[in-house]
Amino acid sequence: MPASIQPASWRDLNAVRRLEQICFPRDMWPLWDIIGVLSLPNIVRLKASVNGELVGFIACDIRRVQRVAWVATVGVLPEHRGRGIGAALLLESERQARMTYMRLNVRVSNRNAIHLYRSLGYQEAGMWPAYYQDGEDALLMEKRVKY
Numbered sequence: 813m814p815a816s817i818q819p820a821s822w823r824d825l826n827a828v829r830r831l832e833q834i835c836f837p838r839d840m841w842p843l844w845d846i847i848g849v850l851s852l853p854n855i856v857r858l859k860a861s862v863n864g865e866l867v868g869f870i871a872c873d874i875r876r877v878q879r880v881a882w883v884a885t886v887g888v889l890p891e892h893r894g895r896g897i898g899a900a901l902l903l904e905s906e907r908q909a910r911m912t913y914m915r916l917n918v919r920v921s922n923r924n925a926i927h928l929y930r931s932l933g934y935q936e937a938g939m940w941p942a943y944y945q946d947g948e949d950a951l952l953m954e955k956r957v958k959y
């Protein structure tokens with residue numbers, strides 16, 4: 813069954829928390845950050861659902877002055893990966909954000925994610941040394957969008 817992409821809200825708090833725990837065992841956000849991303853203004857937040865279950869989530873910070881949408885988090889549950897859900901969440905965020913640039917940070921070792929971002933037109937735009945708590949470097953990736 814194909815995933816449906818819809819706006820997420822604070823009602824999805826428990827499901828998003830669970831997904832973040834599974835997808836980001838090393839970089840799990842504190843509860844308050846998850847509540848914030850589900851409720852603050854100027855954030856595009858979308859969920860992917862299959863049979864009514866939340867299986868994917870994305871949140872992008874909209875920075876209008878810089879015309880940038882920052883992908884703060886994107887994750888898909890392991891058993892639903894490799895079926896285009898991550899790509900669908902990124903493309904729909906792009907469409908809803910309507911900014912000139914999409915930007916994100918990714919662990920340099922995260923080959924699946926980097927492969928996906930490249931395939932959607934993101935390019936490497938810098939390196940942030942020791943960005944993650946365990947000392948790993950972050951790759952900065954950017955896409956110029958038509959809007």
Ligand SMILES: CC(C)(COP(=O)(O)OP(=O)(O)OC[C@H]1O[C@@H](n2cnc3c(N)ncnc32)[C@H](O)[C@@H]1OP(=O)(O)O)[C@@H](O)C(=O)NCCC(=O)NCCS
Pocket residue numbers: 835836886887888889892893894895896897898899900916917918919922924925927928931
């Ligand atoms: C990165 C992530 C969101 C991608 O989600 P996804 O739904 O698997 O993405 P897609 O299916 O659209 O594309 C996945 C790509 O990964 C690869 N892939 C294929 N099967 C896969 C699988 N079982 N598991 C992971 N990746 C797979 C493929 O190369 C695919 O590219 P292709 O279209 O050229 O074949 C997901 O792997 C994830 O949640 N990872 C853990 C959290 C994370 O690292 N998030 C990004 C932080 S910057």
